[in-house]
Amino acid sequence: MSDVKERIAELVGKHDVVLFMKGTTLFPQCGFSSRAVAILDHLEVPFETIDVLQDAEIRQGIKEFSDWPTVPQLYVKGEFVGGSDIMMEMFESGELKQLVAANAD
Amino acid sequence: MPMAADHIEQLIRAAIPDAQVTVTDLVGDGDHYAARVVSASFAGLPRVRQHQRVYAALGSRMGGELHALQLTTAVPSGDEQ
Numbered sequence: 684m685s686d687v688k689e690r691i692a693e694l695v696g697k698h699d700v701v702l703f704m705k706g707t708t709l710f711p712q713c714g715f716s717s718r719a720v721a722i723l724d725h726l727e728v729p730f731e732t733i734d735v736l737q738d739a740e741i742r743q744g745i746k747e748f749s750d751w752p753t754v755p756q757l758y759v760k761g762e763f764v765g766g767s768d769i770m771m772e773m774f775e776s777g778e779l780k781q782l783v784a785a786n787a788d
Numbered sequence: 789m790p791m792a793a794d795h796i797e798q799l800i801r802a803a804i805p806d807a808q809v810t811v812t813d814l815v816g817d818g819d820h821y822a823a824r825v826v827s828a829s830f831a832g833l834p835r836v837r838q839h840q841r842v843y844a845a846l847g848s849r850m851g852g853e854l855h856a857l858q859l860t861t862a863v864p865s866g867d868e869q
Contacts, residue, residue: 764836
């Protein structure tokens, strides 16, 4: 129905671990995105990032796609995991490591 | 426009009546908050769904006038119930 939803579905289907964020891994443009990158770096898994600041359509579209009002957003194997607070909680409990280890190539 | 902490608390309580809500102004600028929401109604829900219920309570403010809200959610522990 809408192109942007198809684009997002393709992105989260193509990569095992995808982070929608503001900025890039080297230059995150927001503290929450920076924290999300730091968590994934720490887990030492390969991940893909999408800079929503470079794409207004995705910036709006991802909020509707996930029914989630903020960025960053993490997807693992096409499933929405959560934003940076959930990532931090799951990181601290060890759940995130398990999840990505089970799903990342 | 910044939001007052008690306004955030009211909105969450209005949507989740049994919730124990603790809102902390992290920087003192009325713009960066942490909220902890504890509700028995979260039982059995994945974290994402718990957070979505809180975001739904805040409506379009989230990501707009309410830029930064660190959110944690939980089900009350046995003693609290």
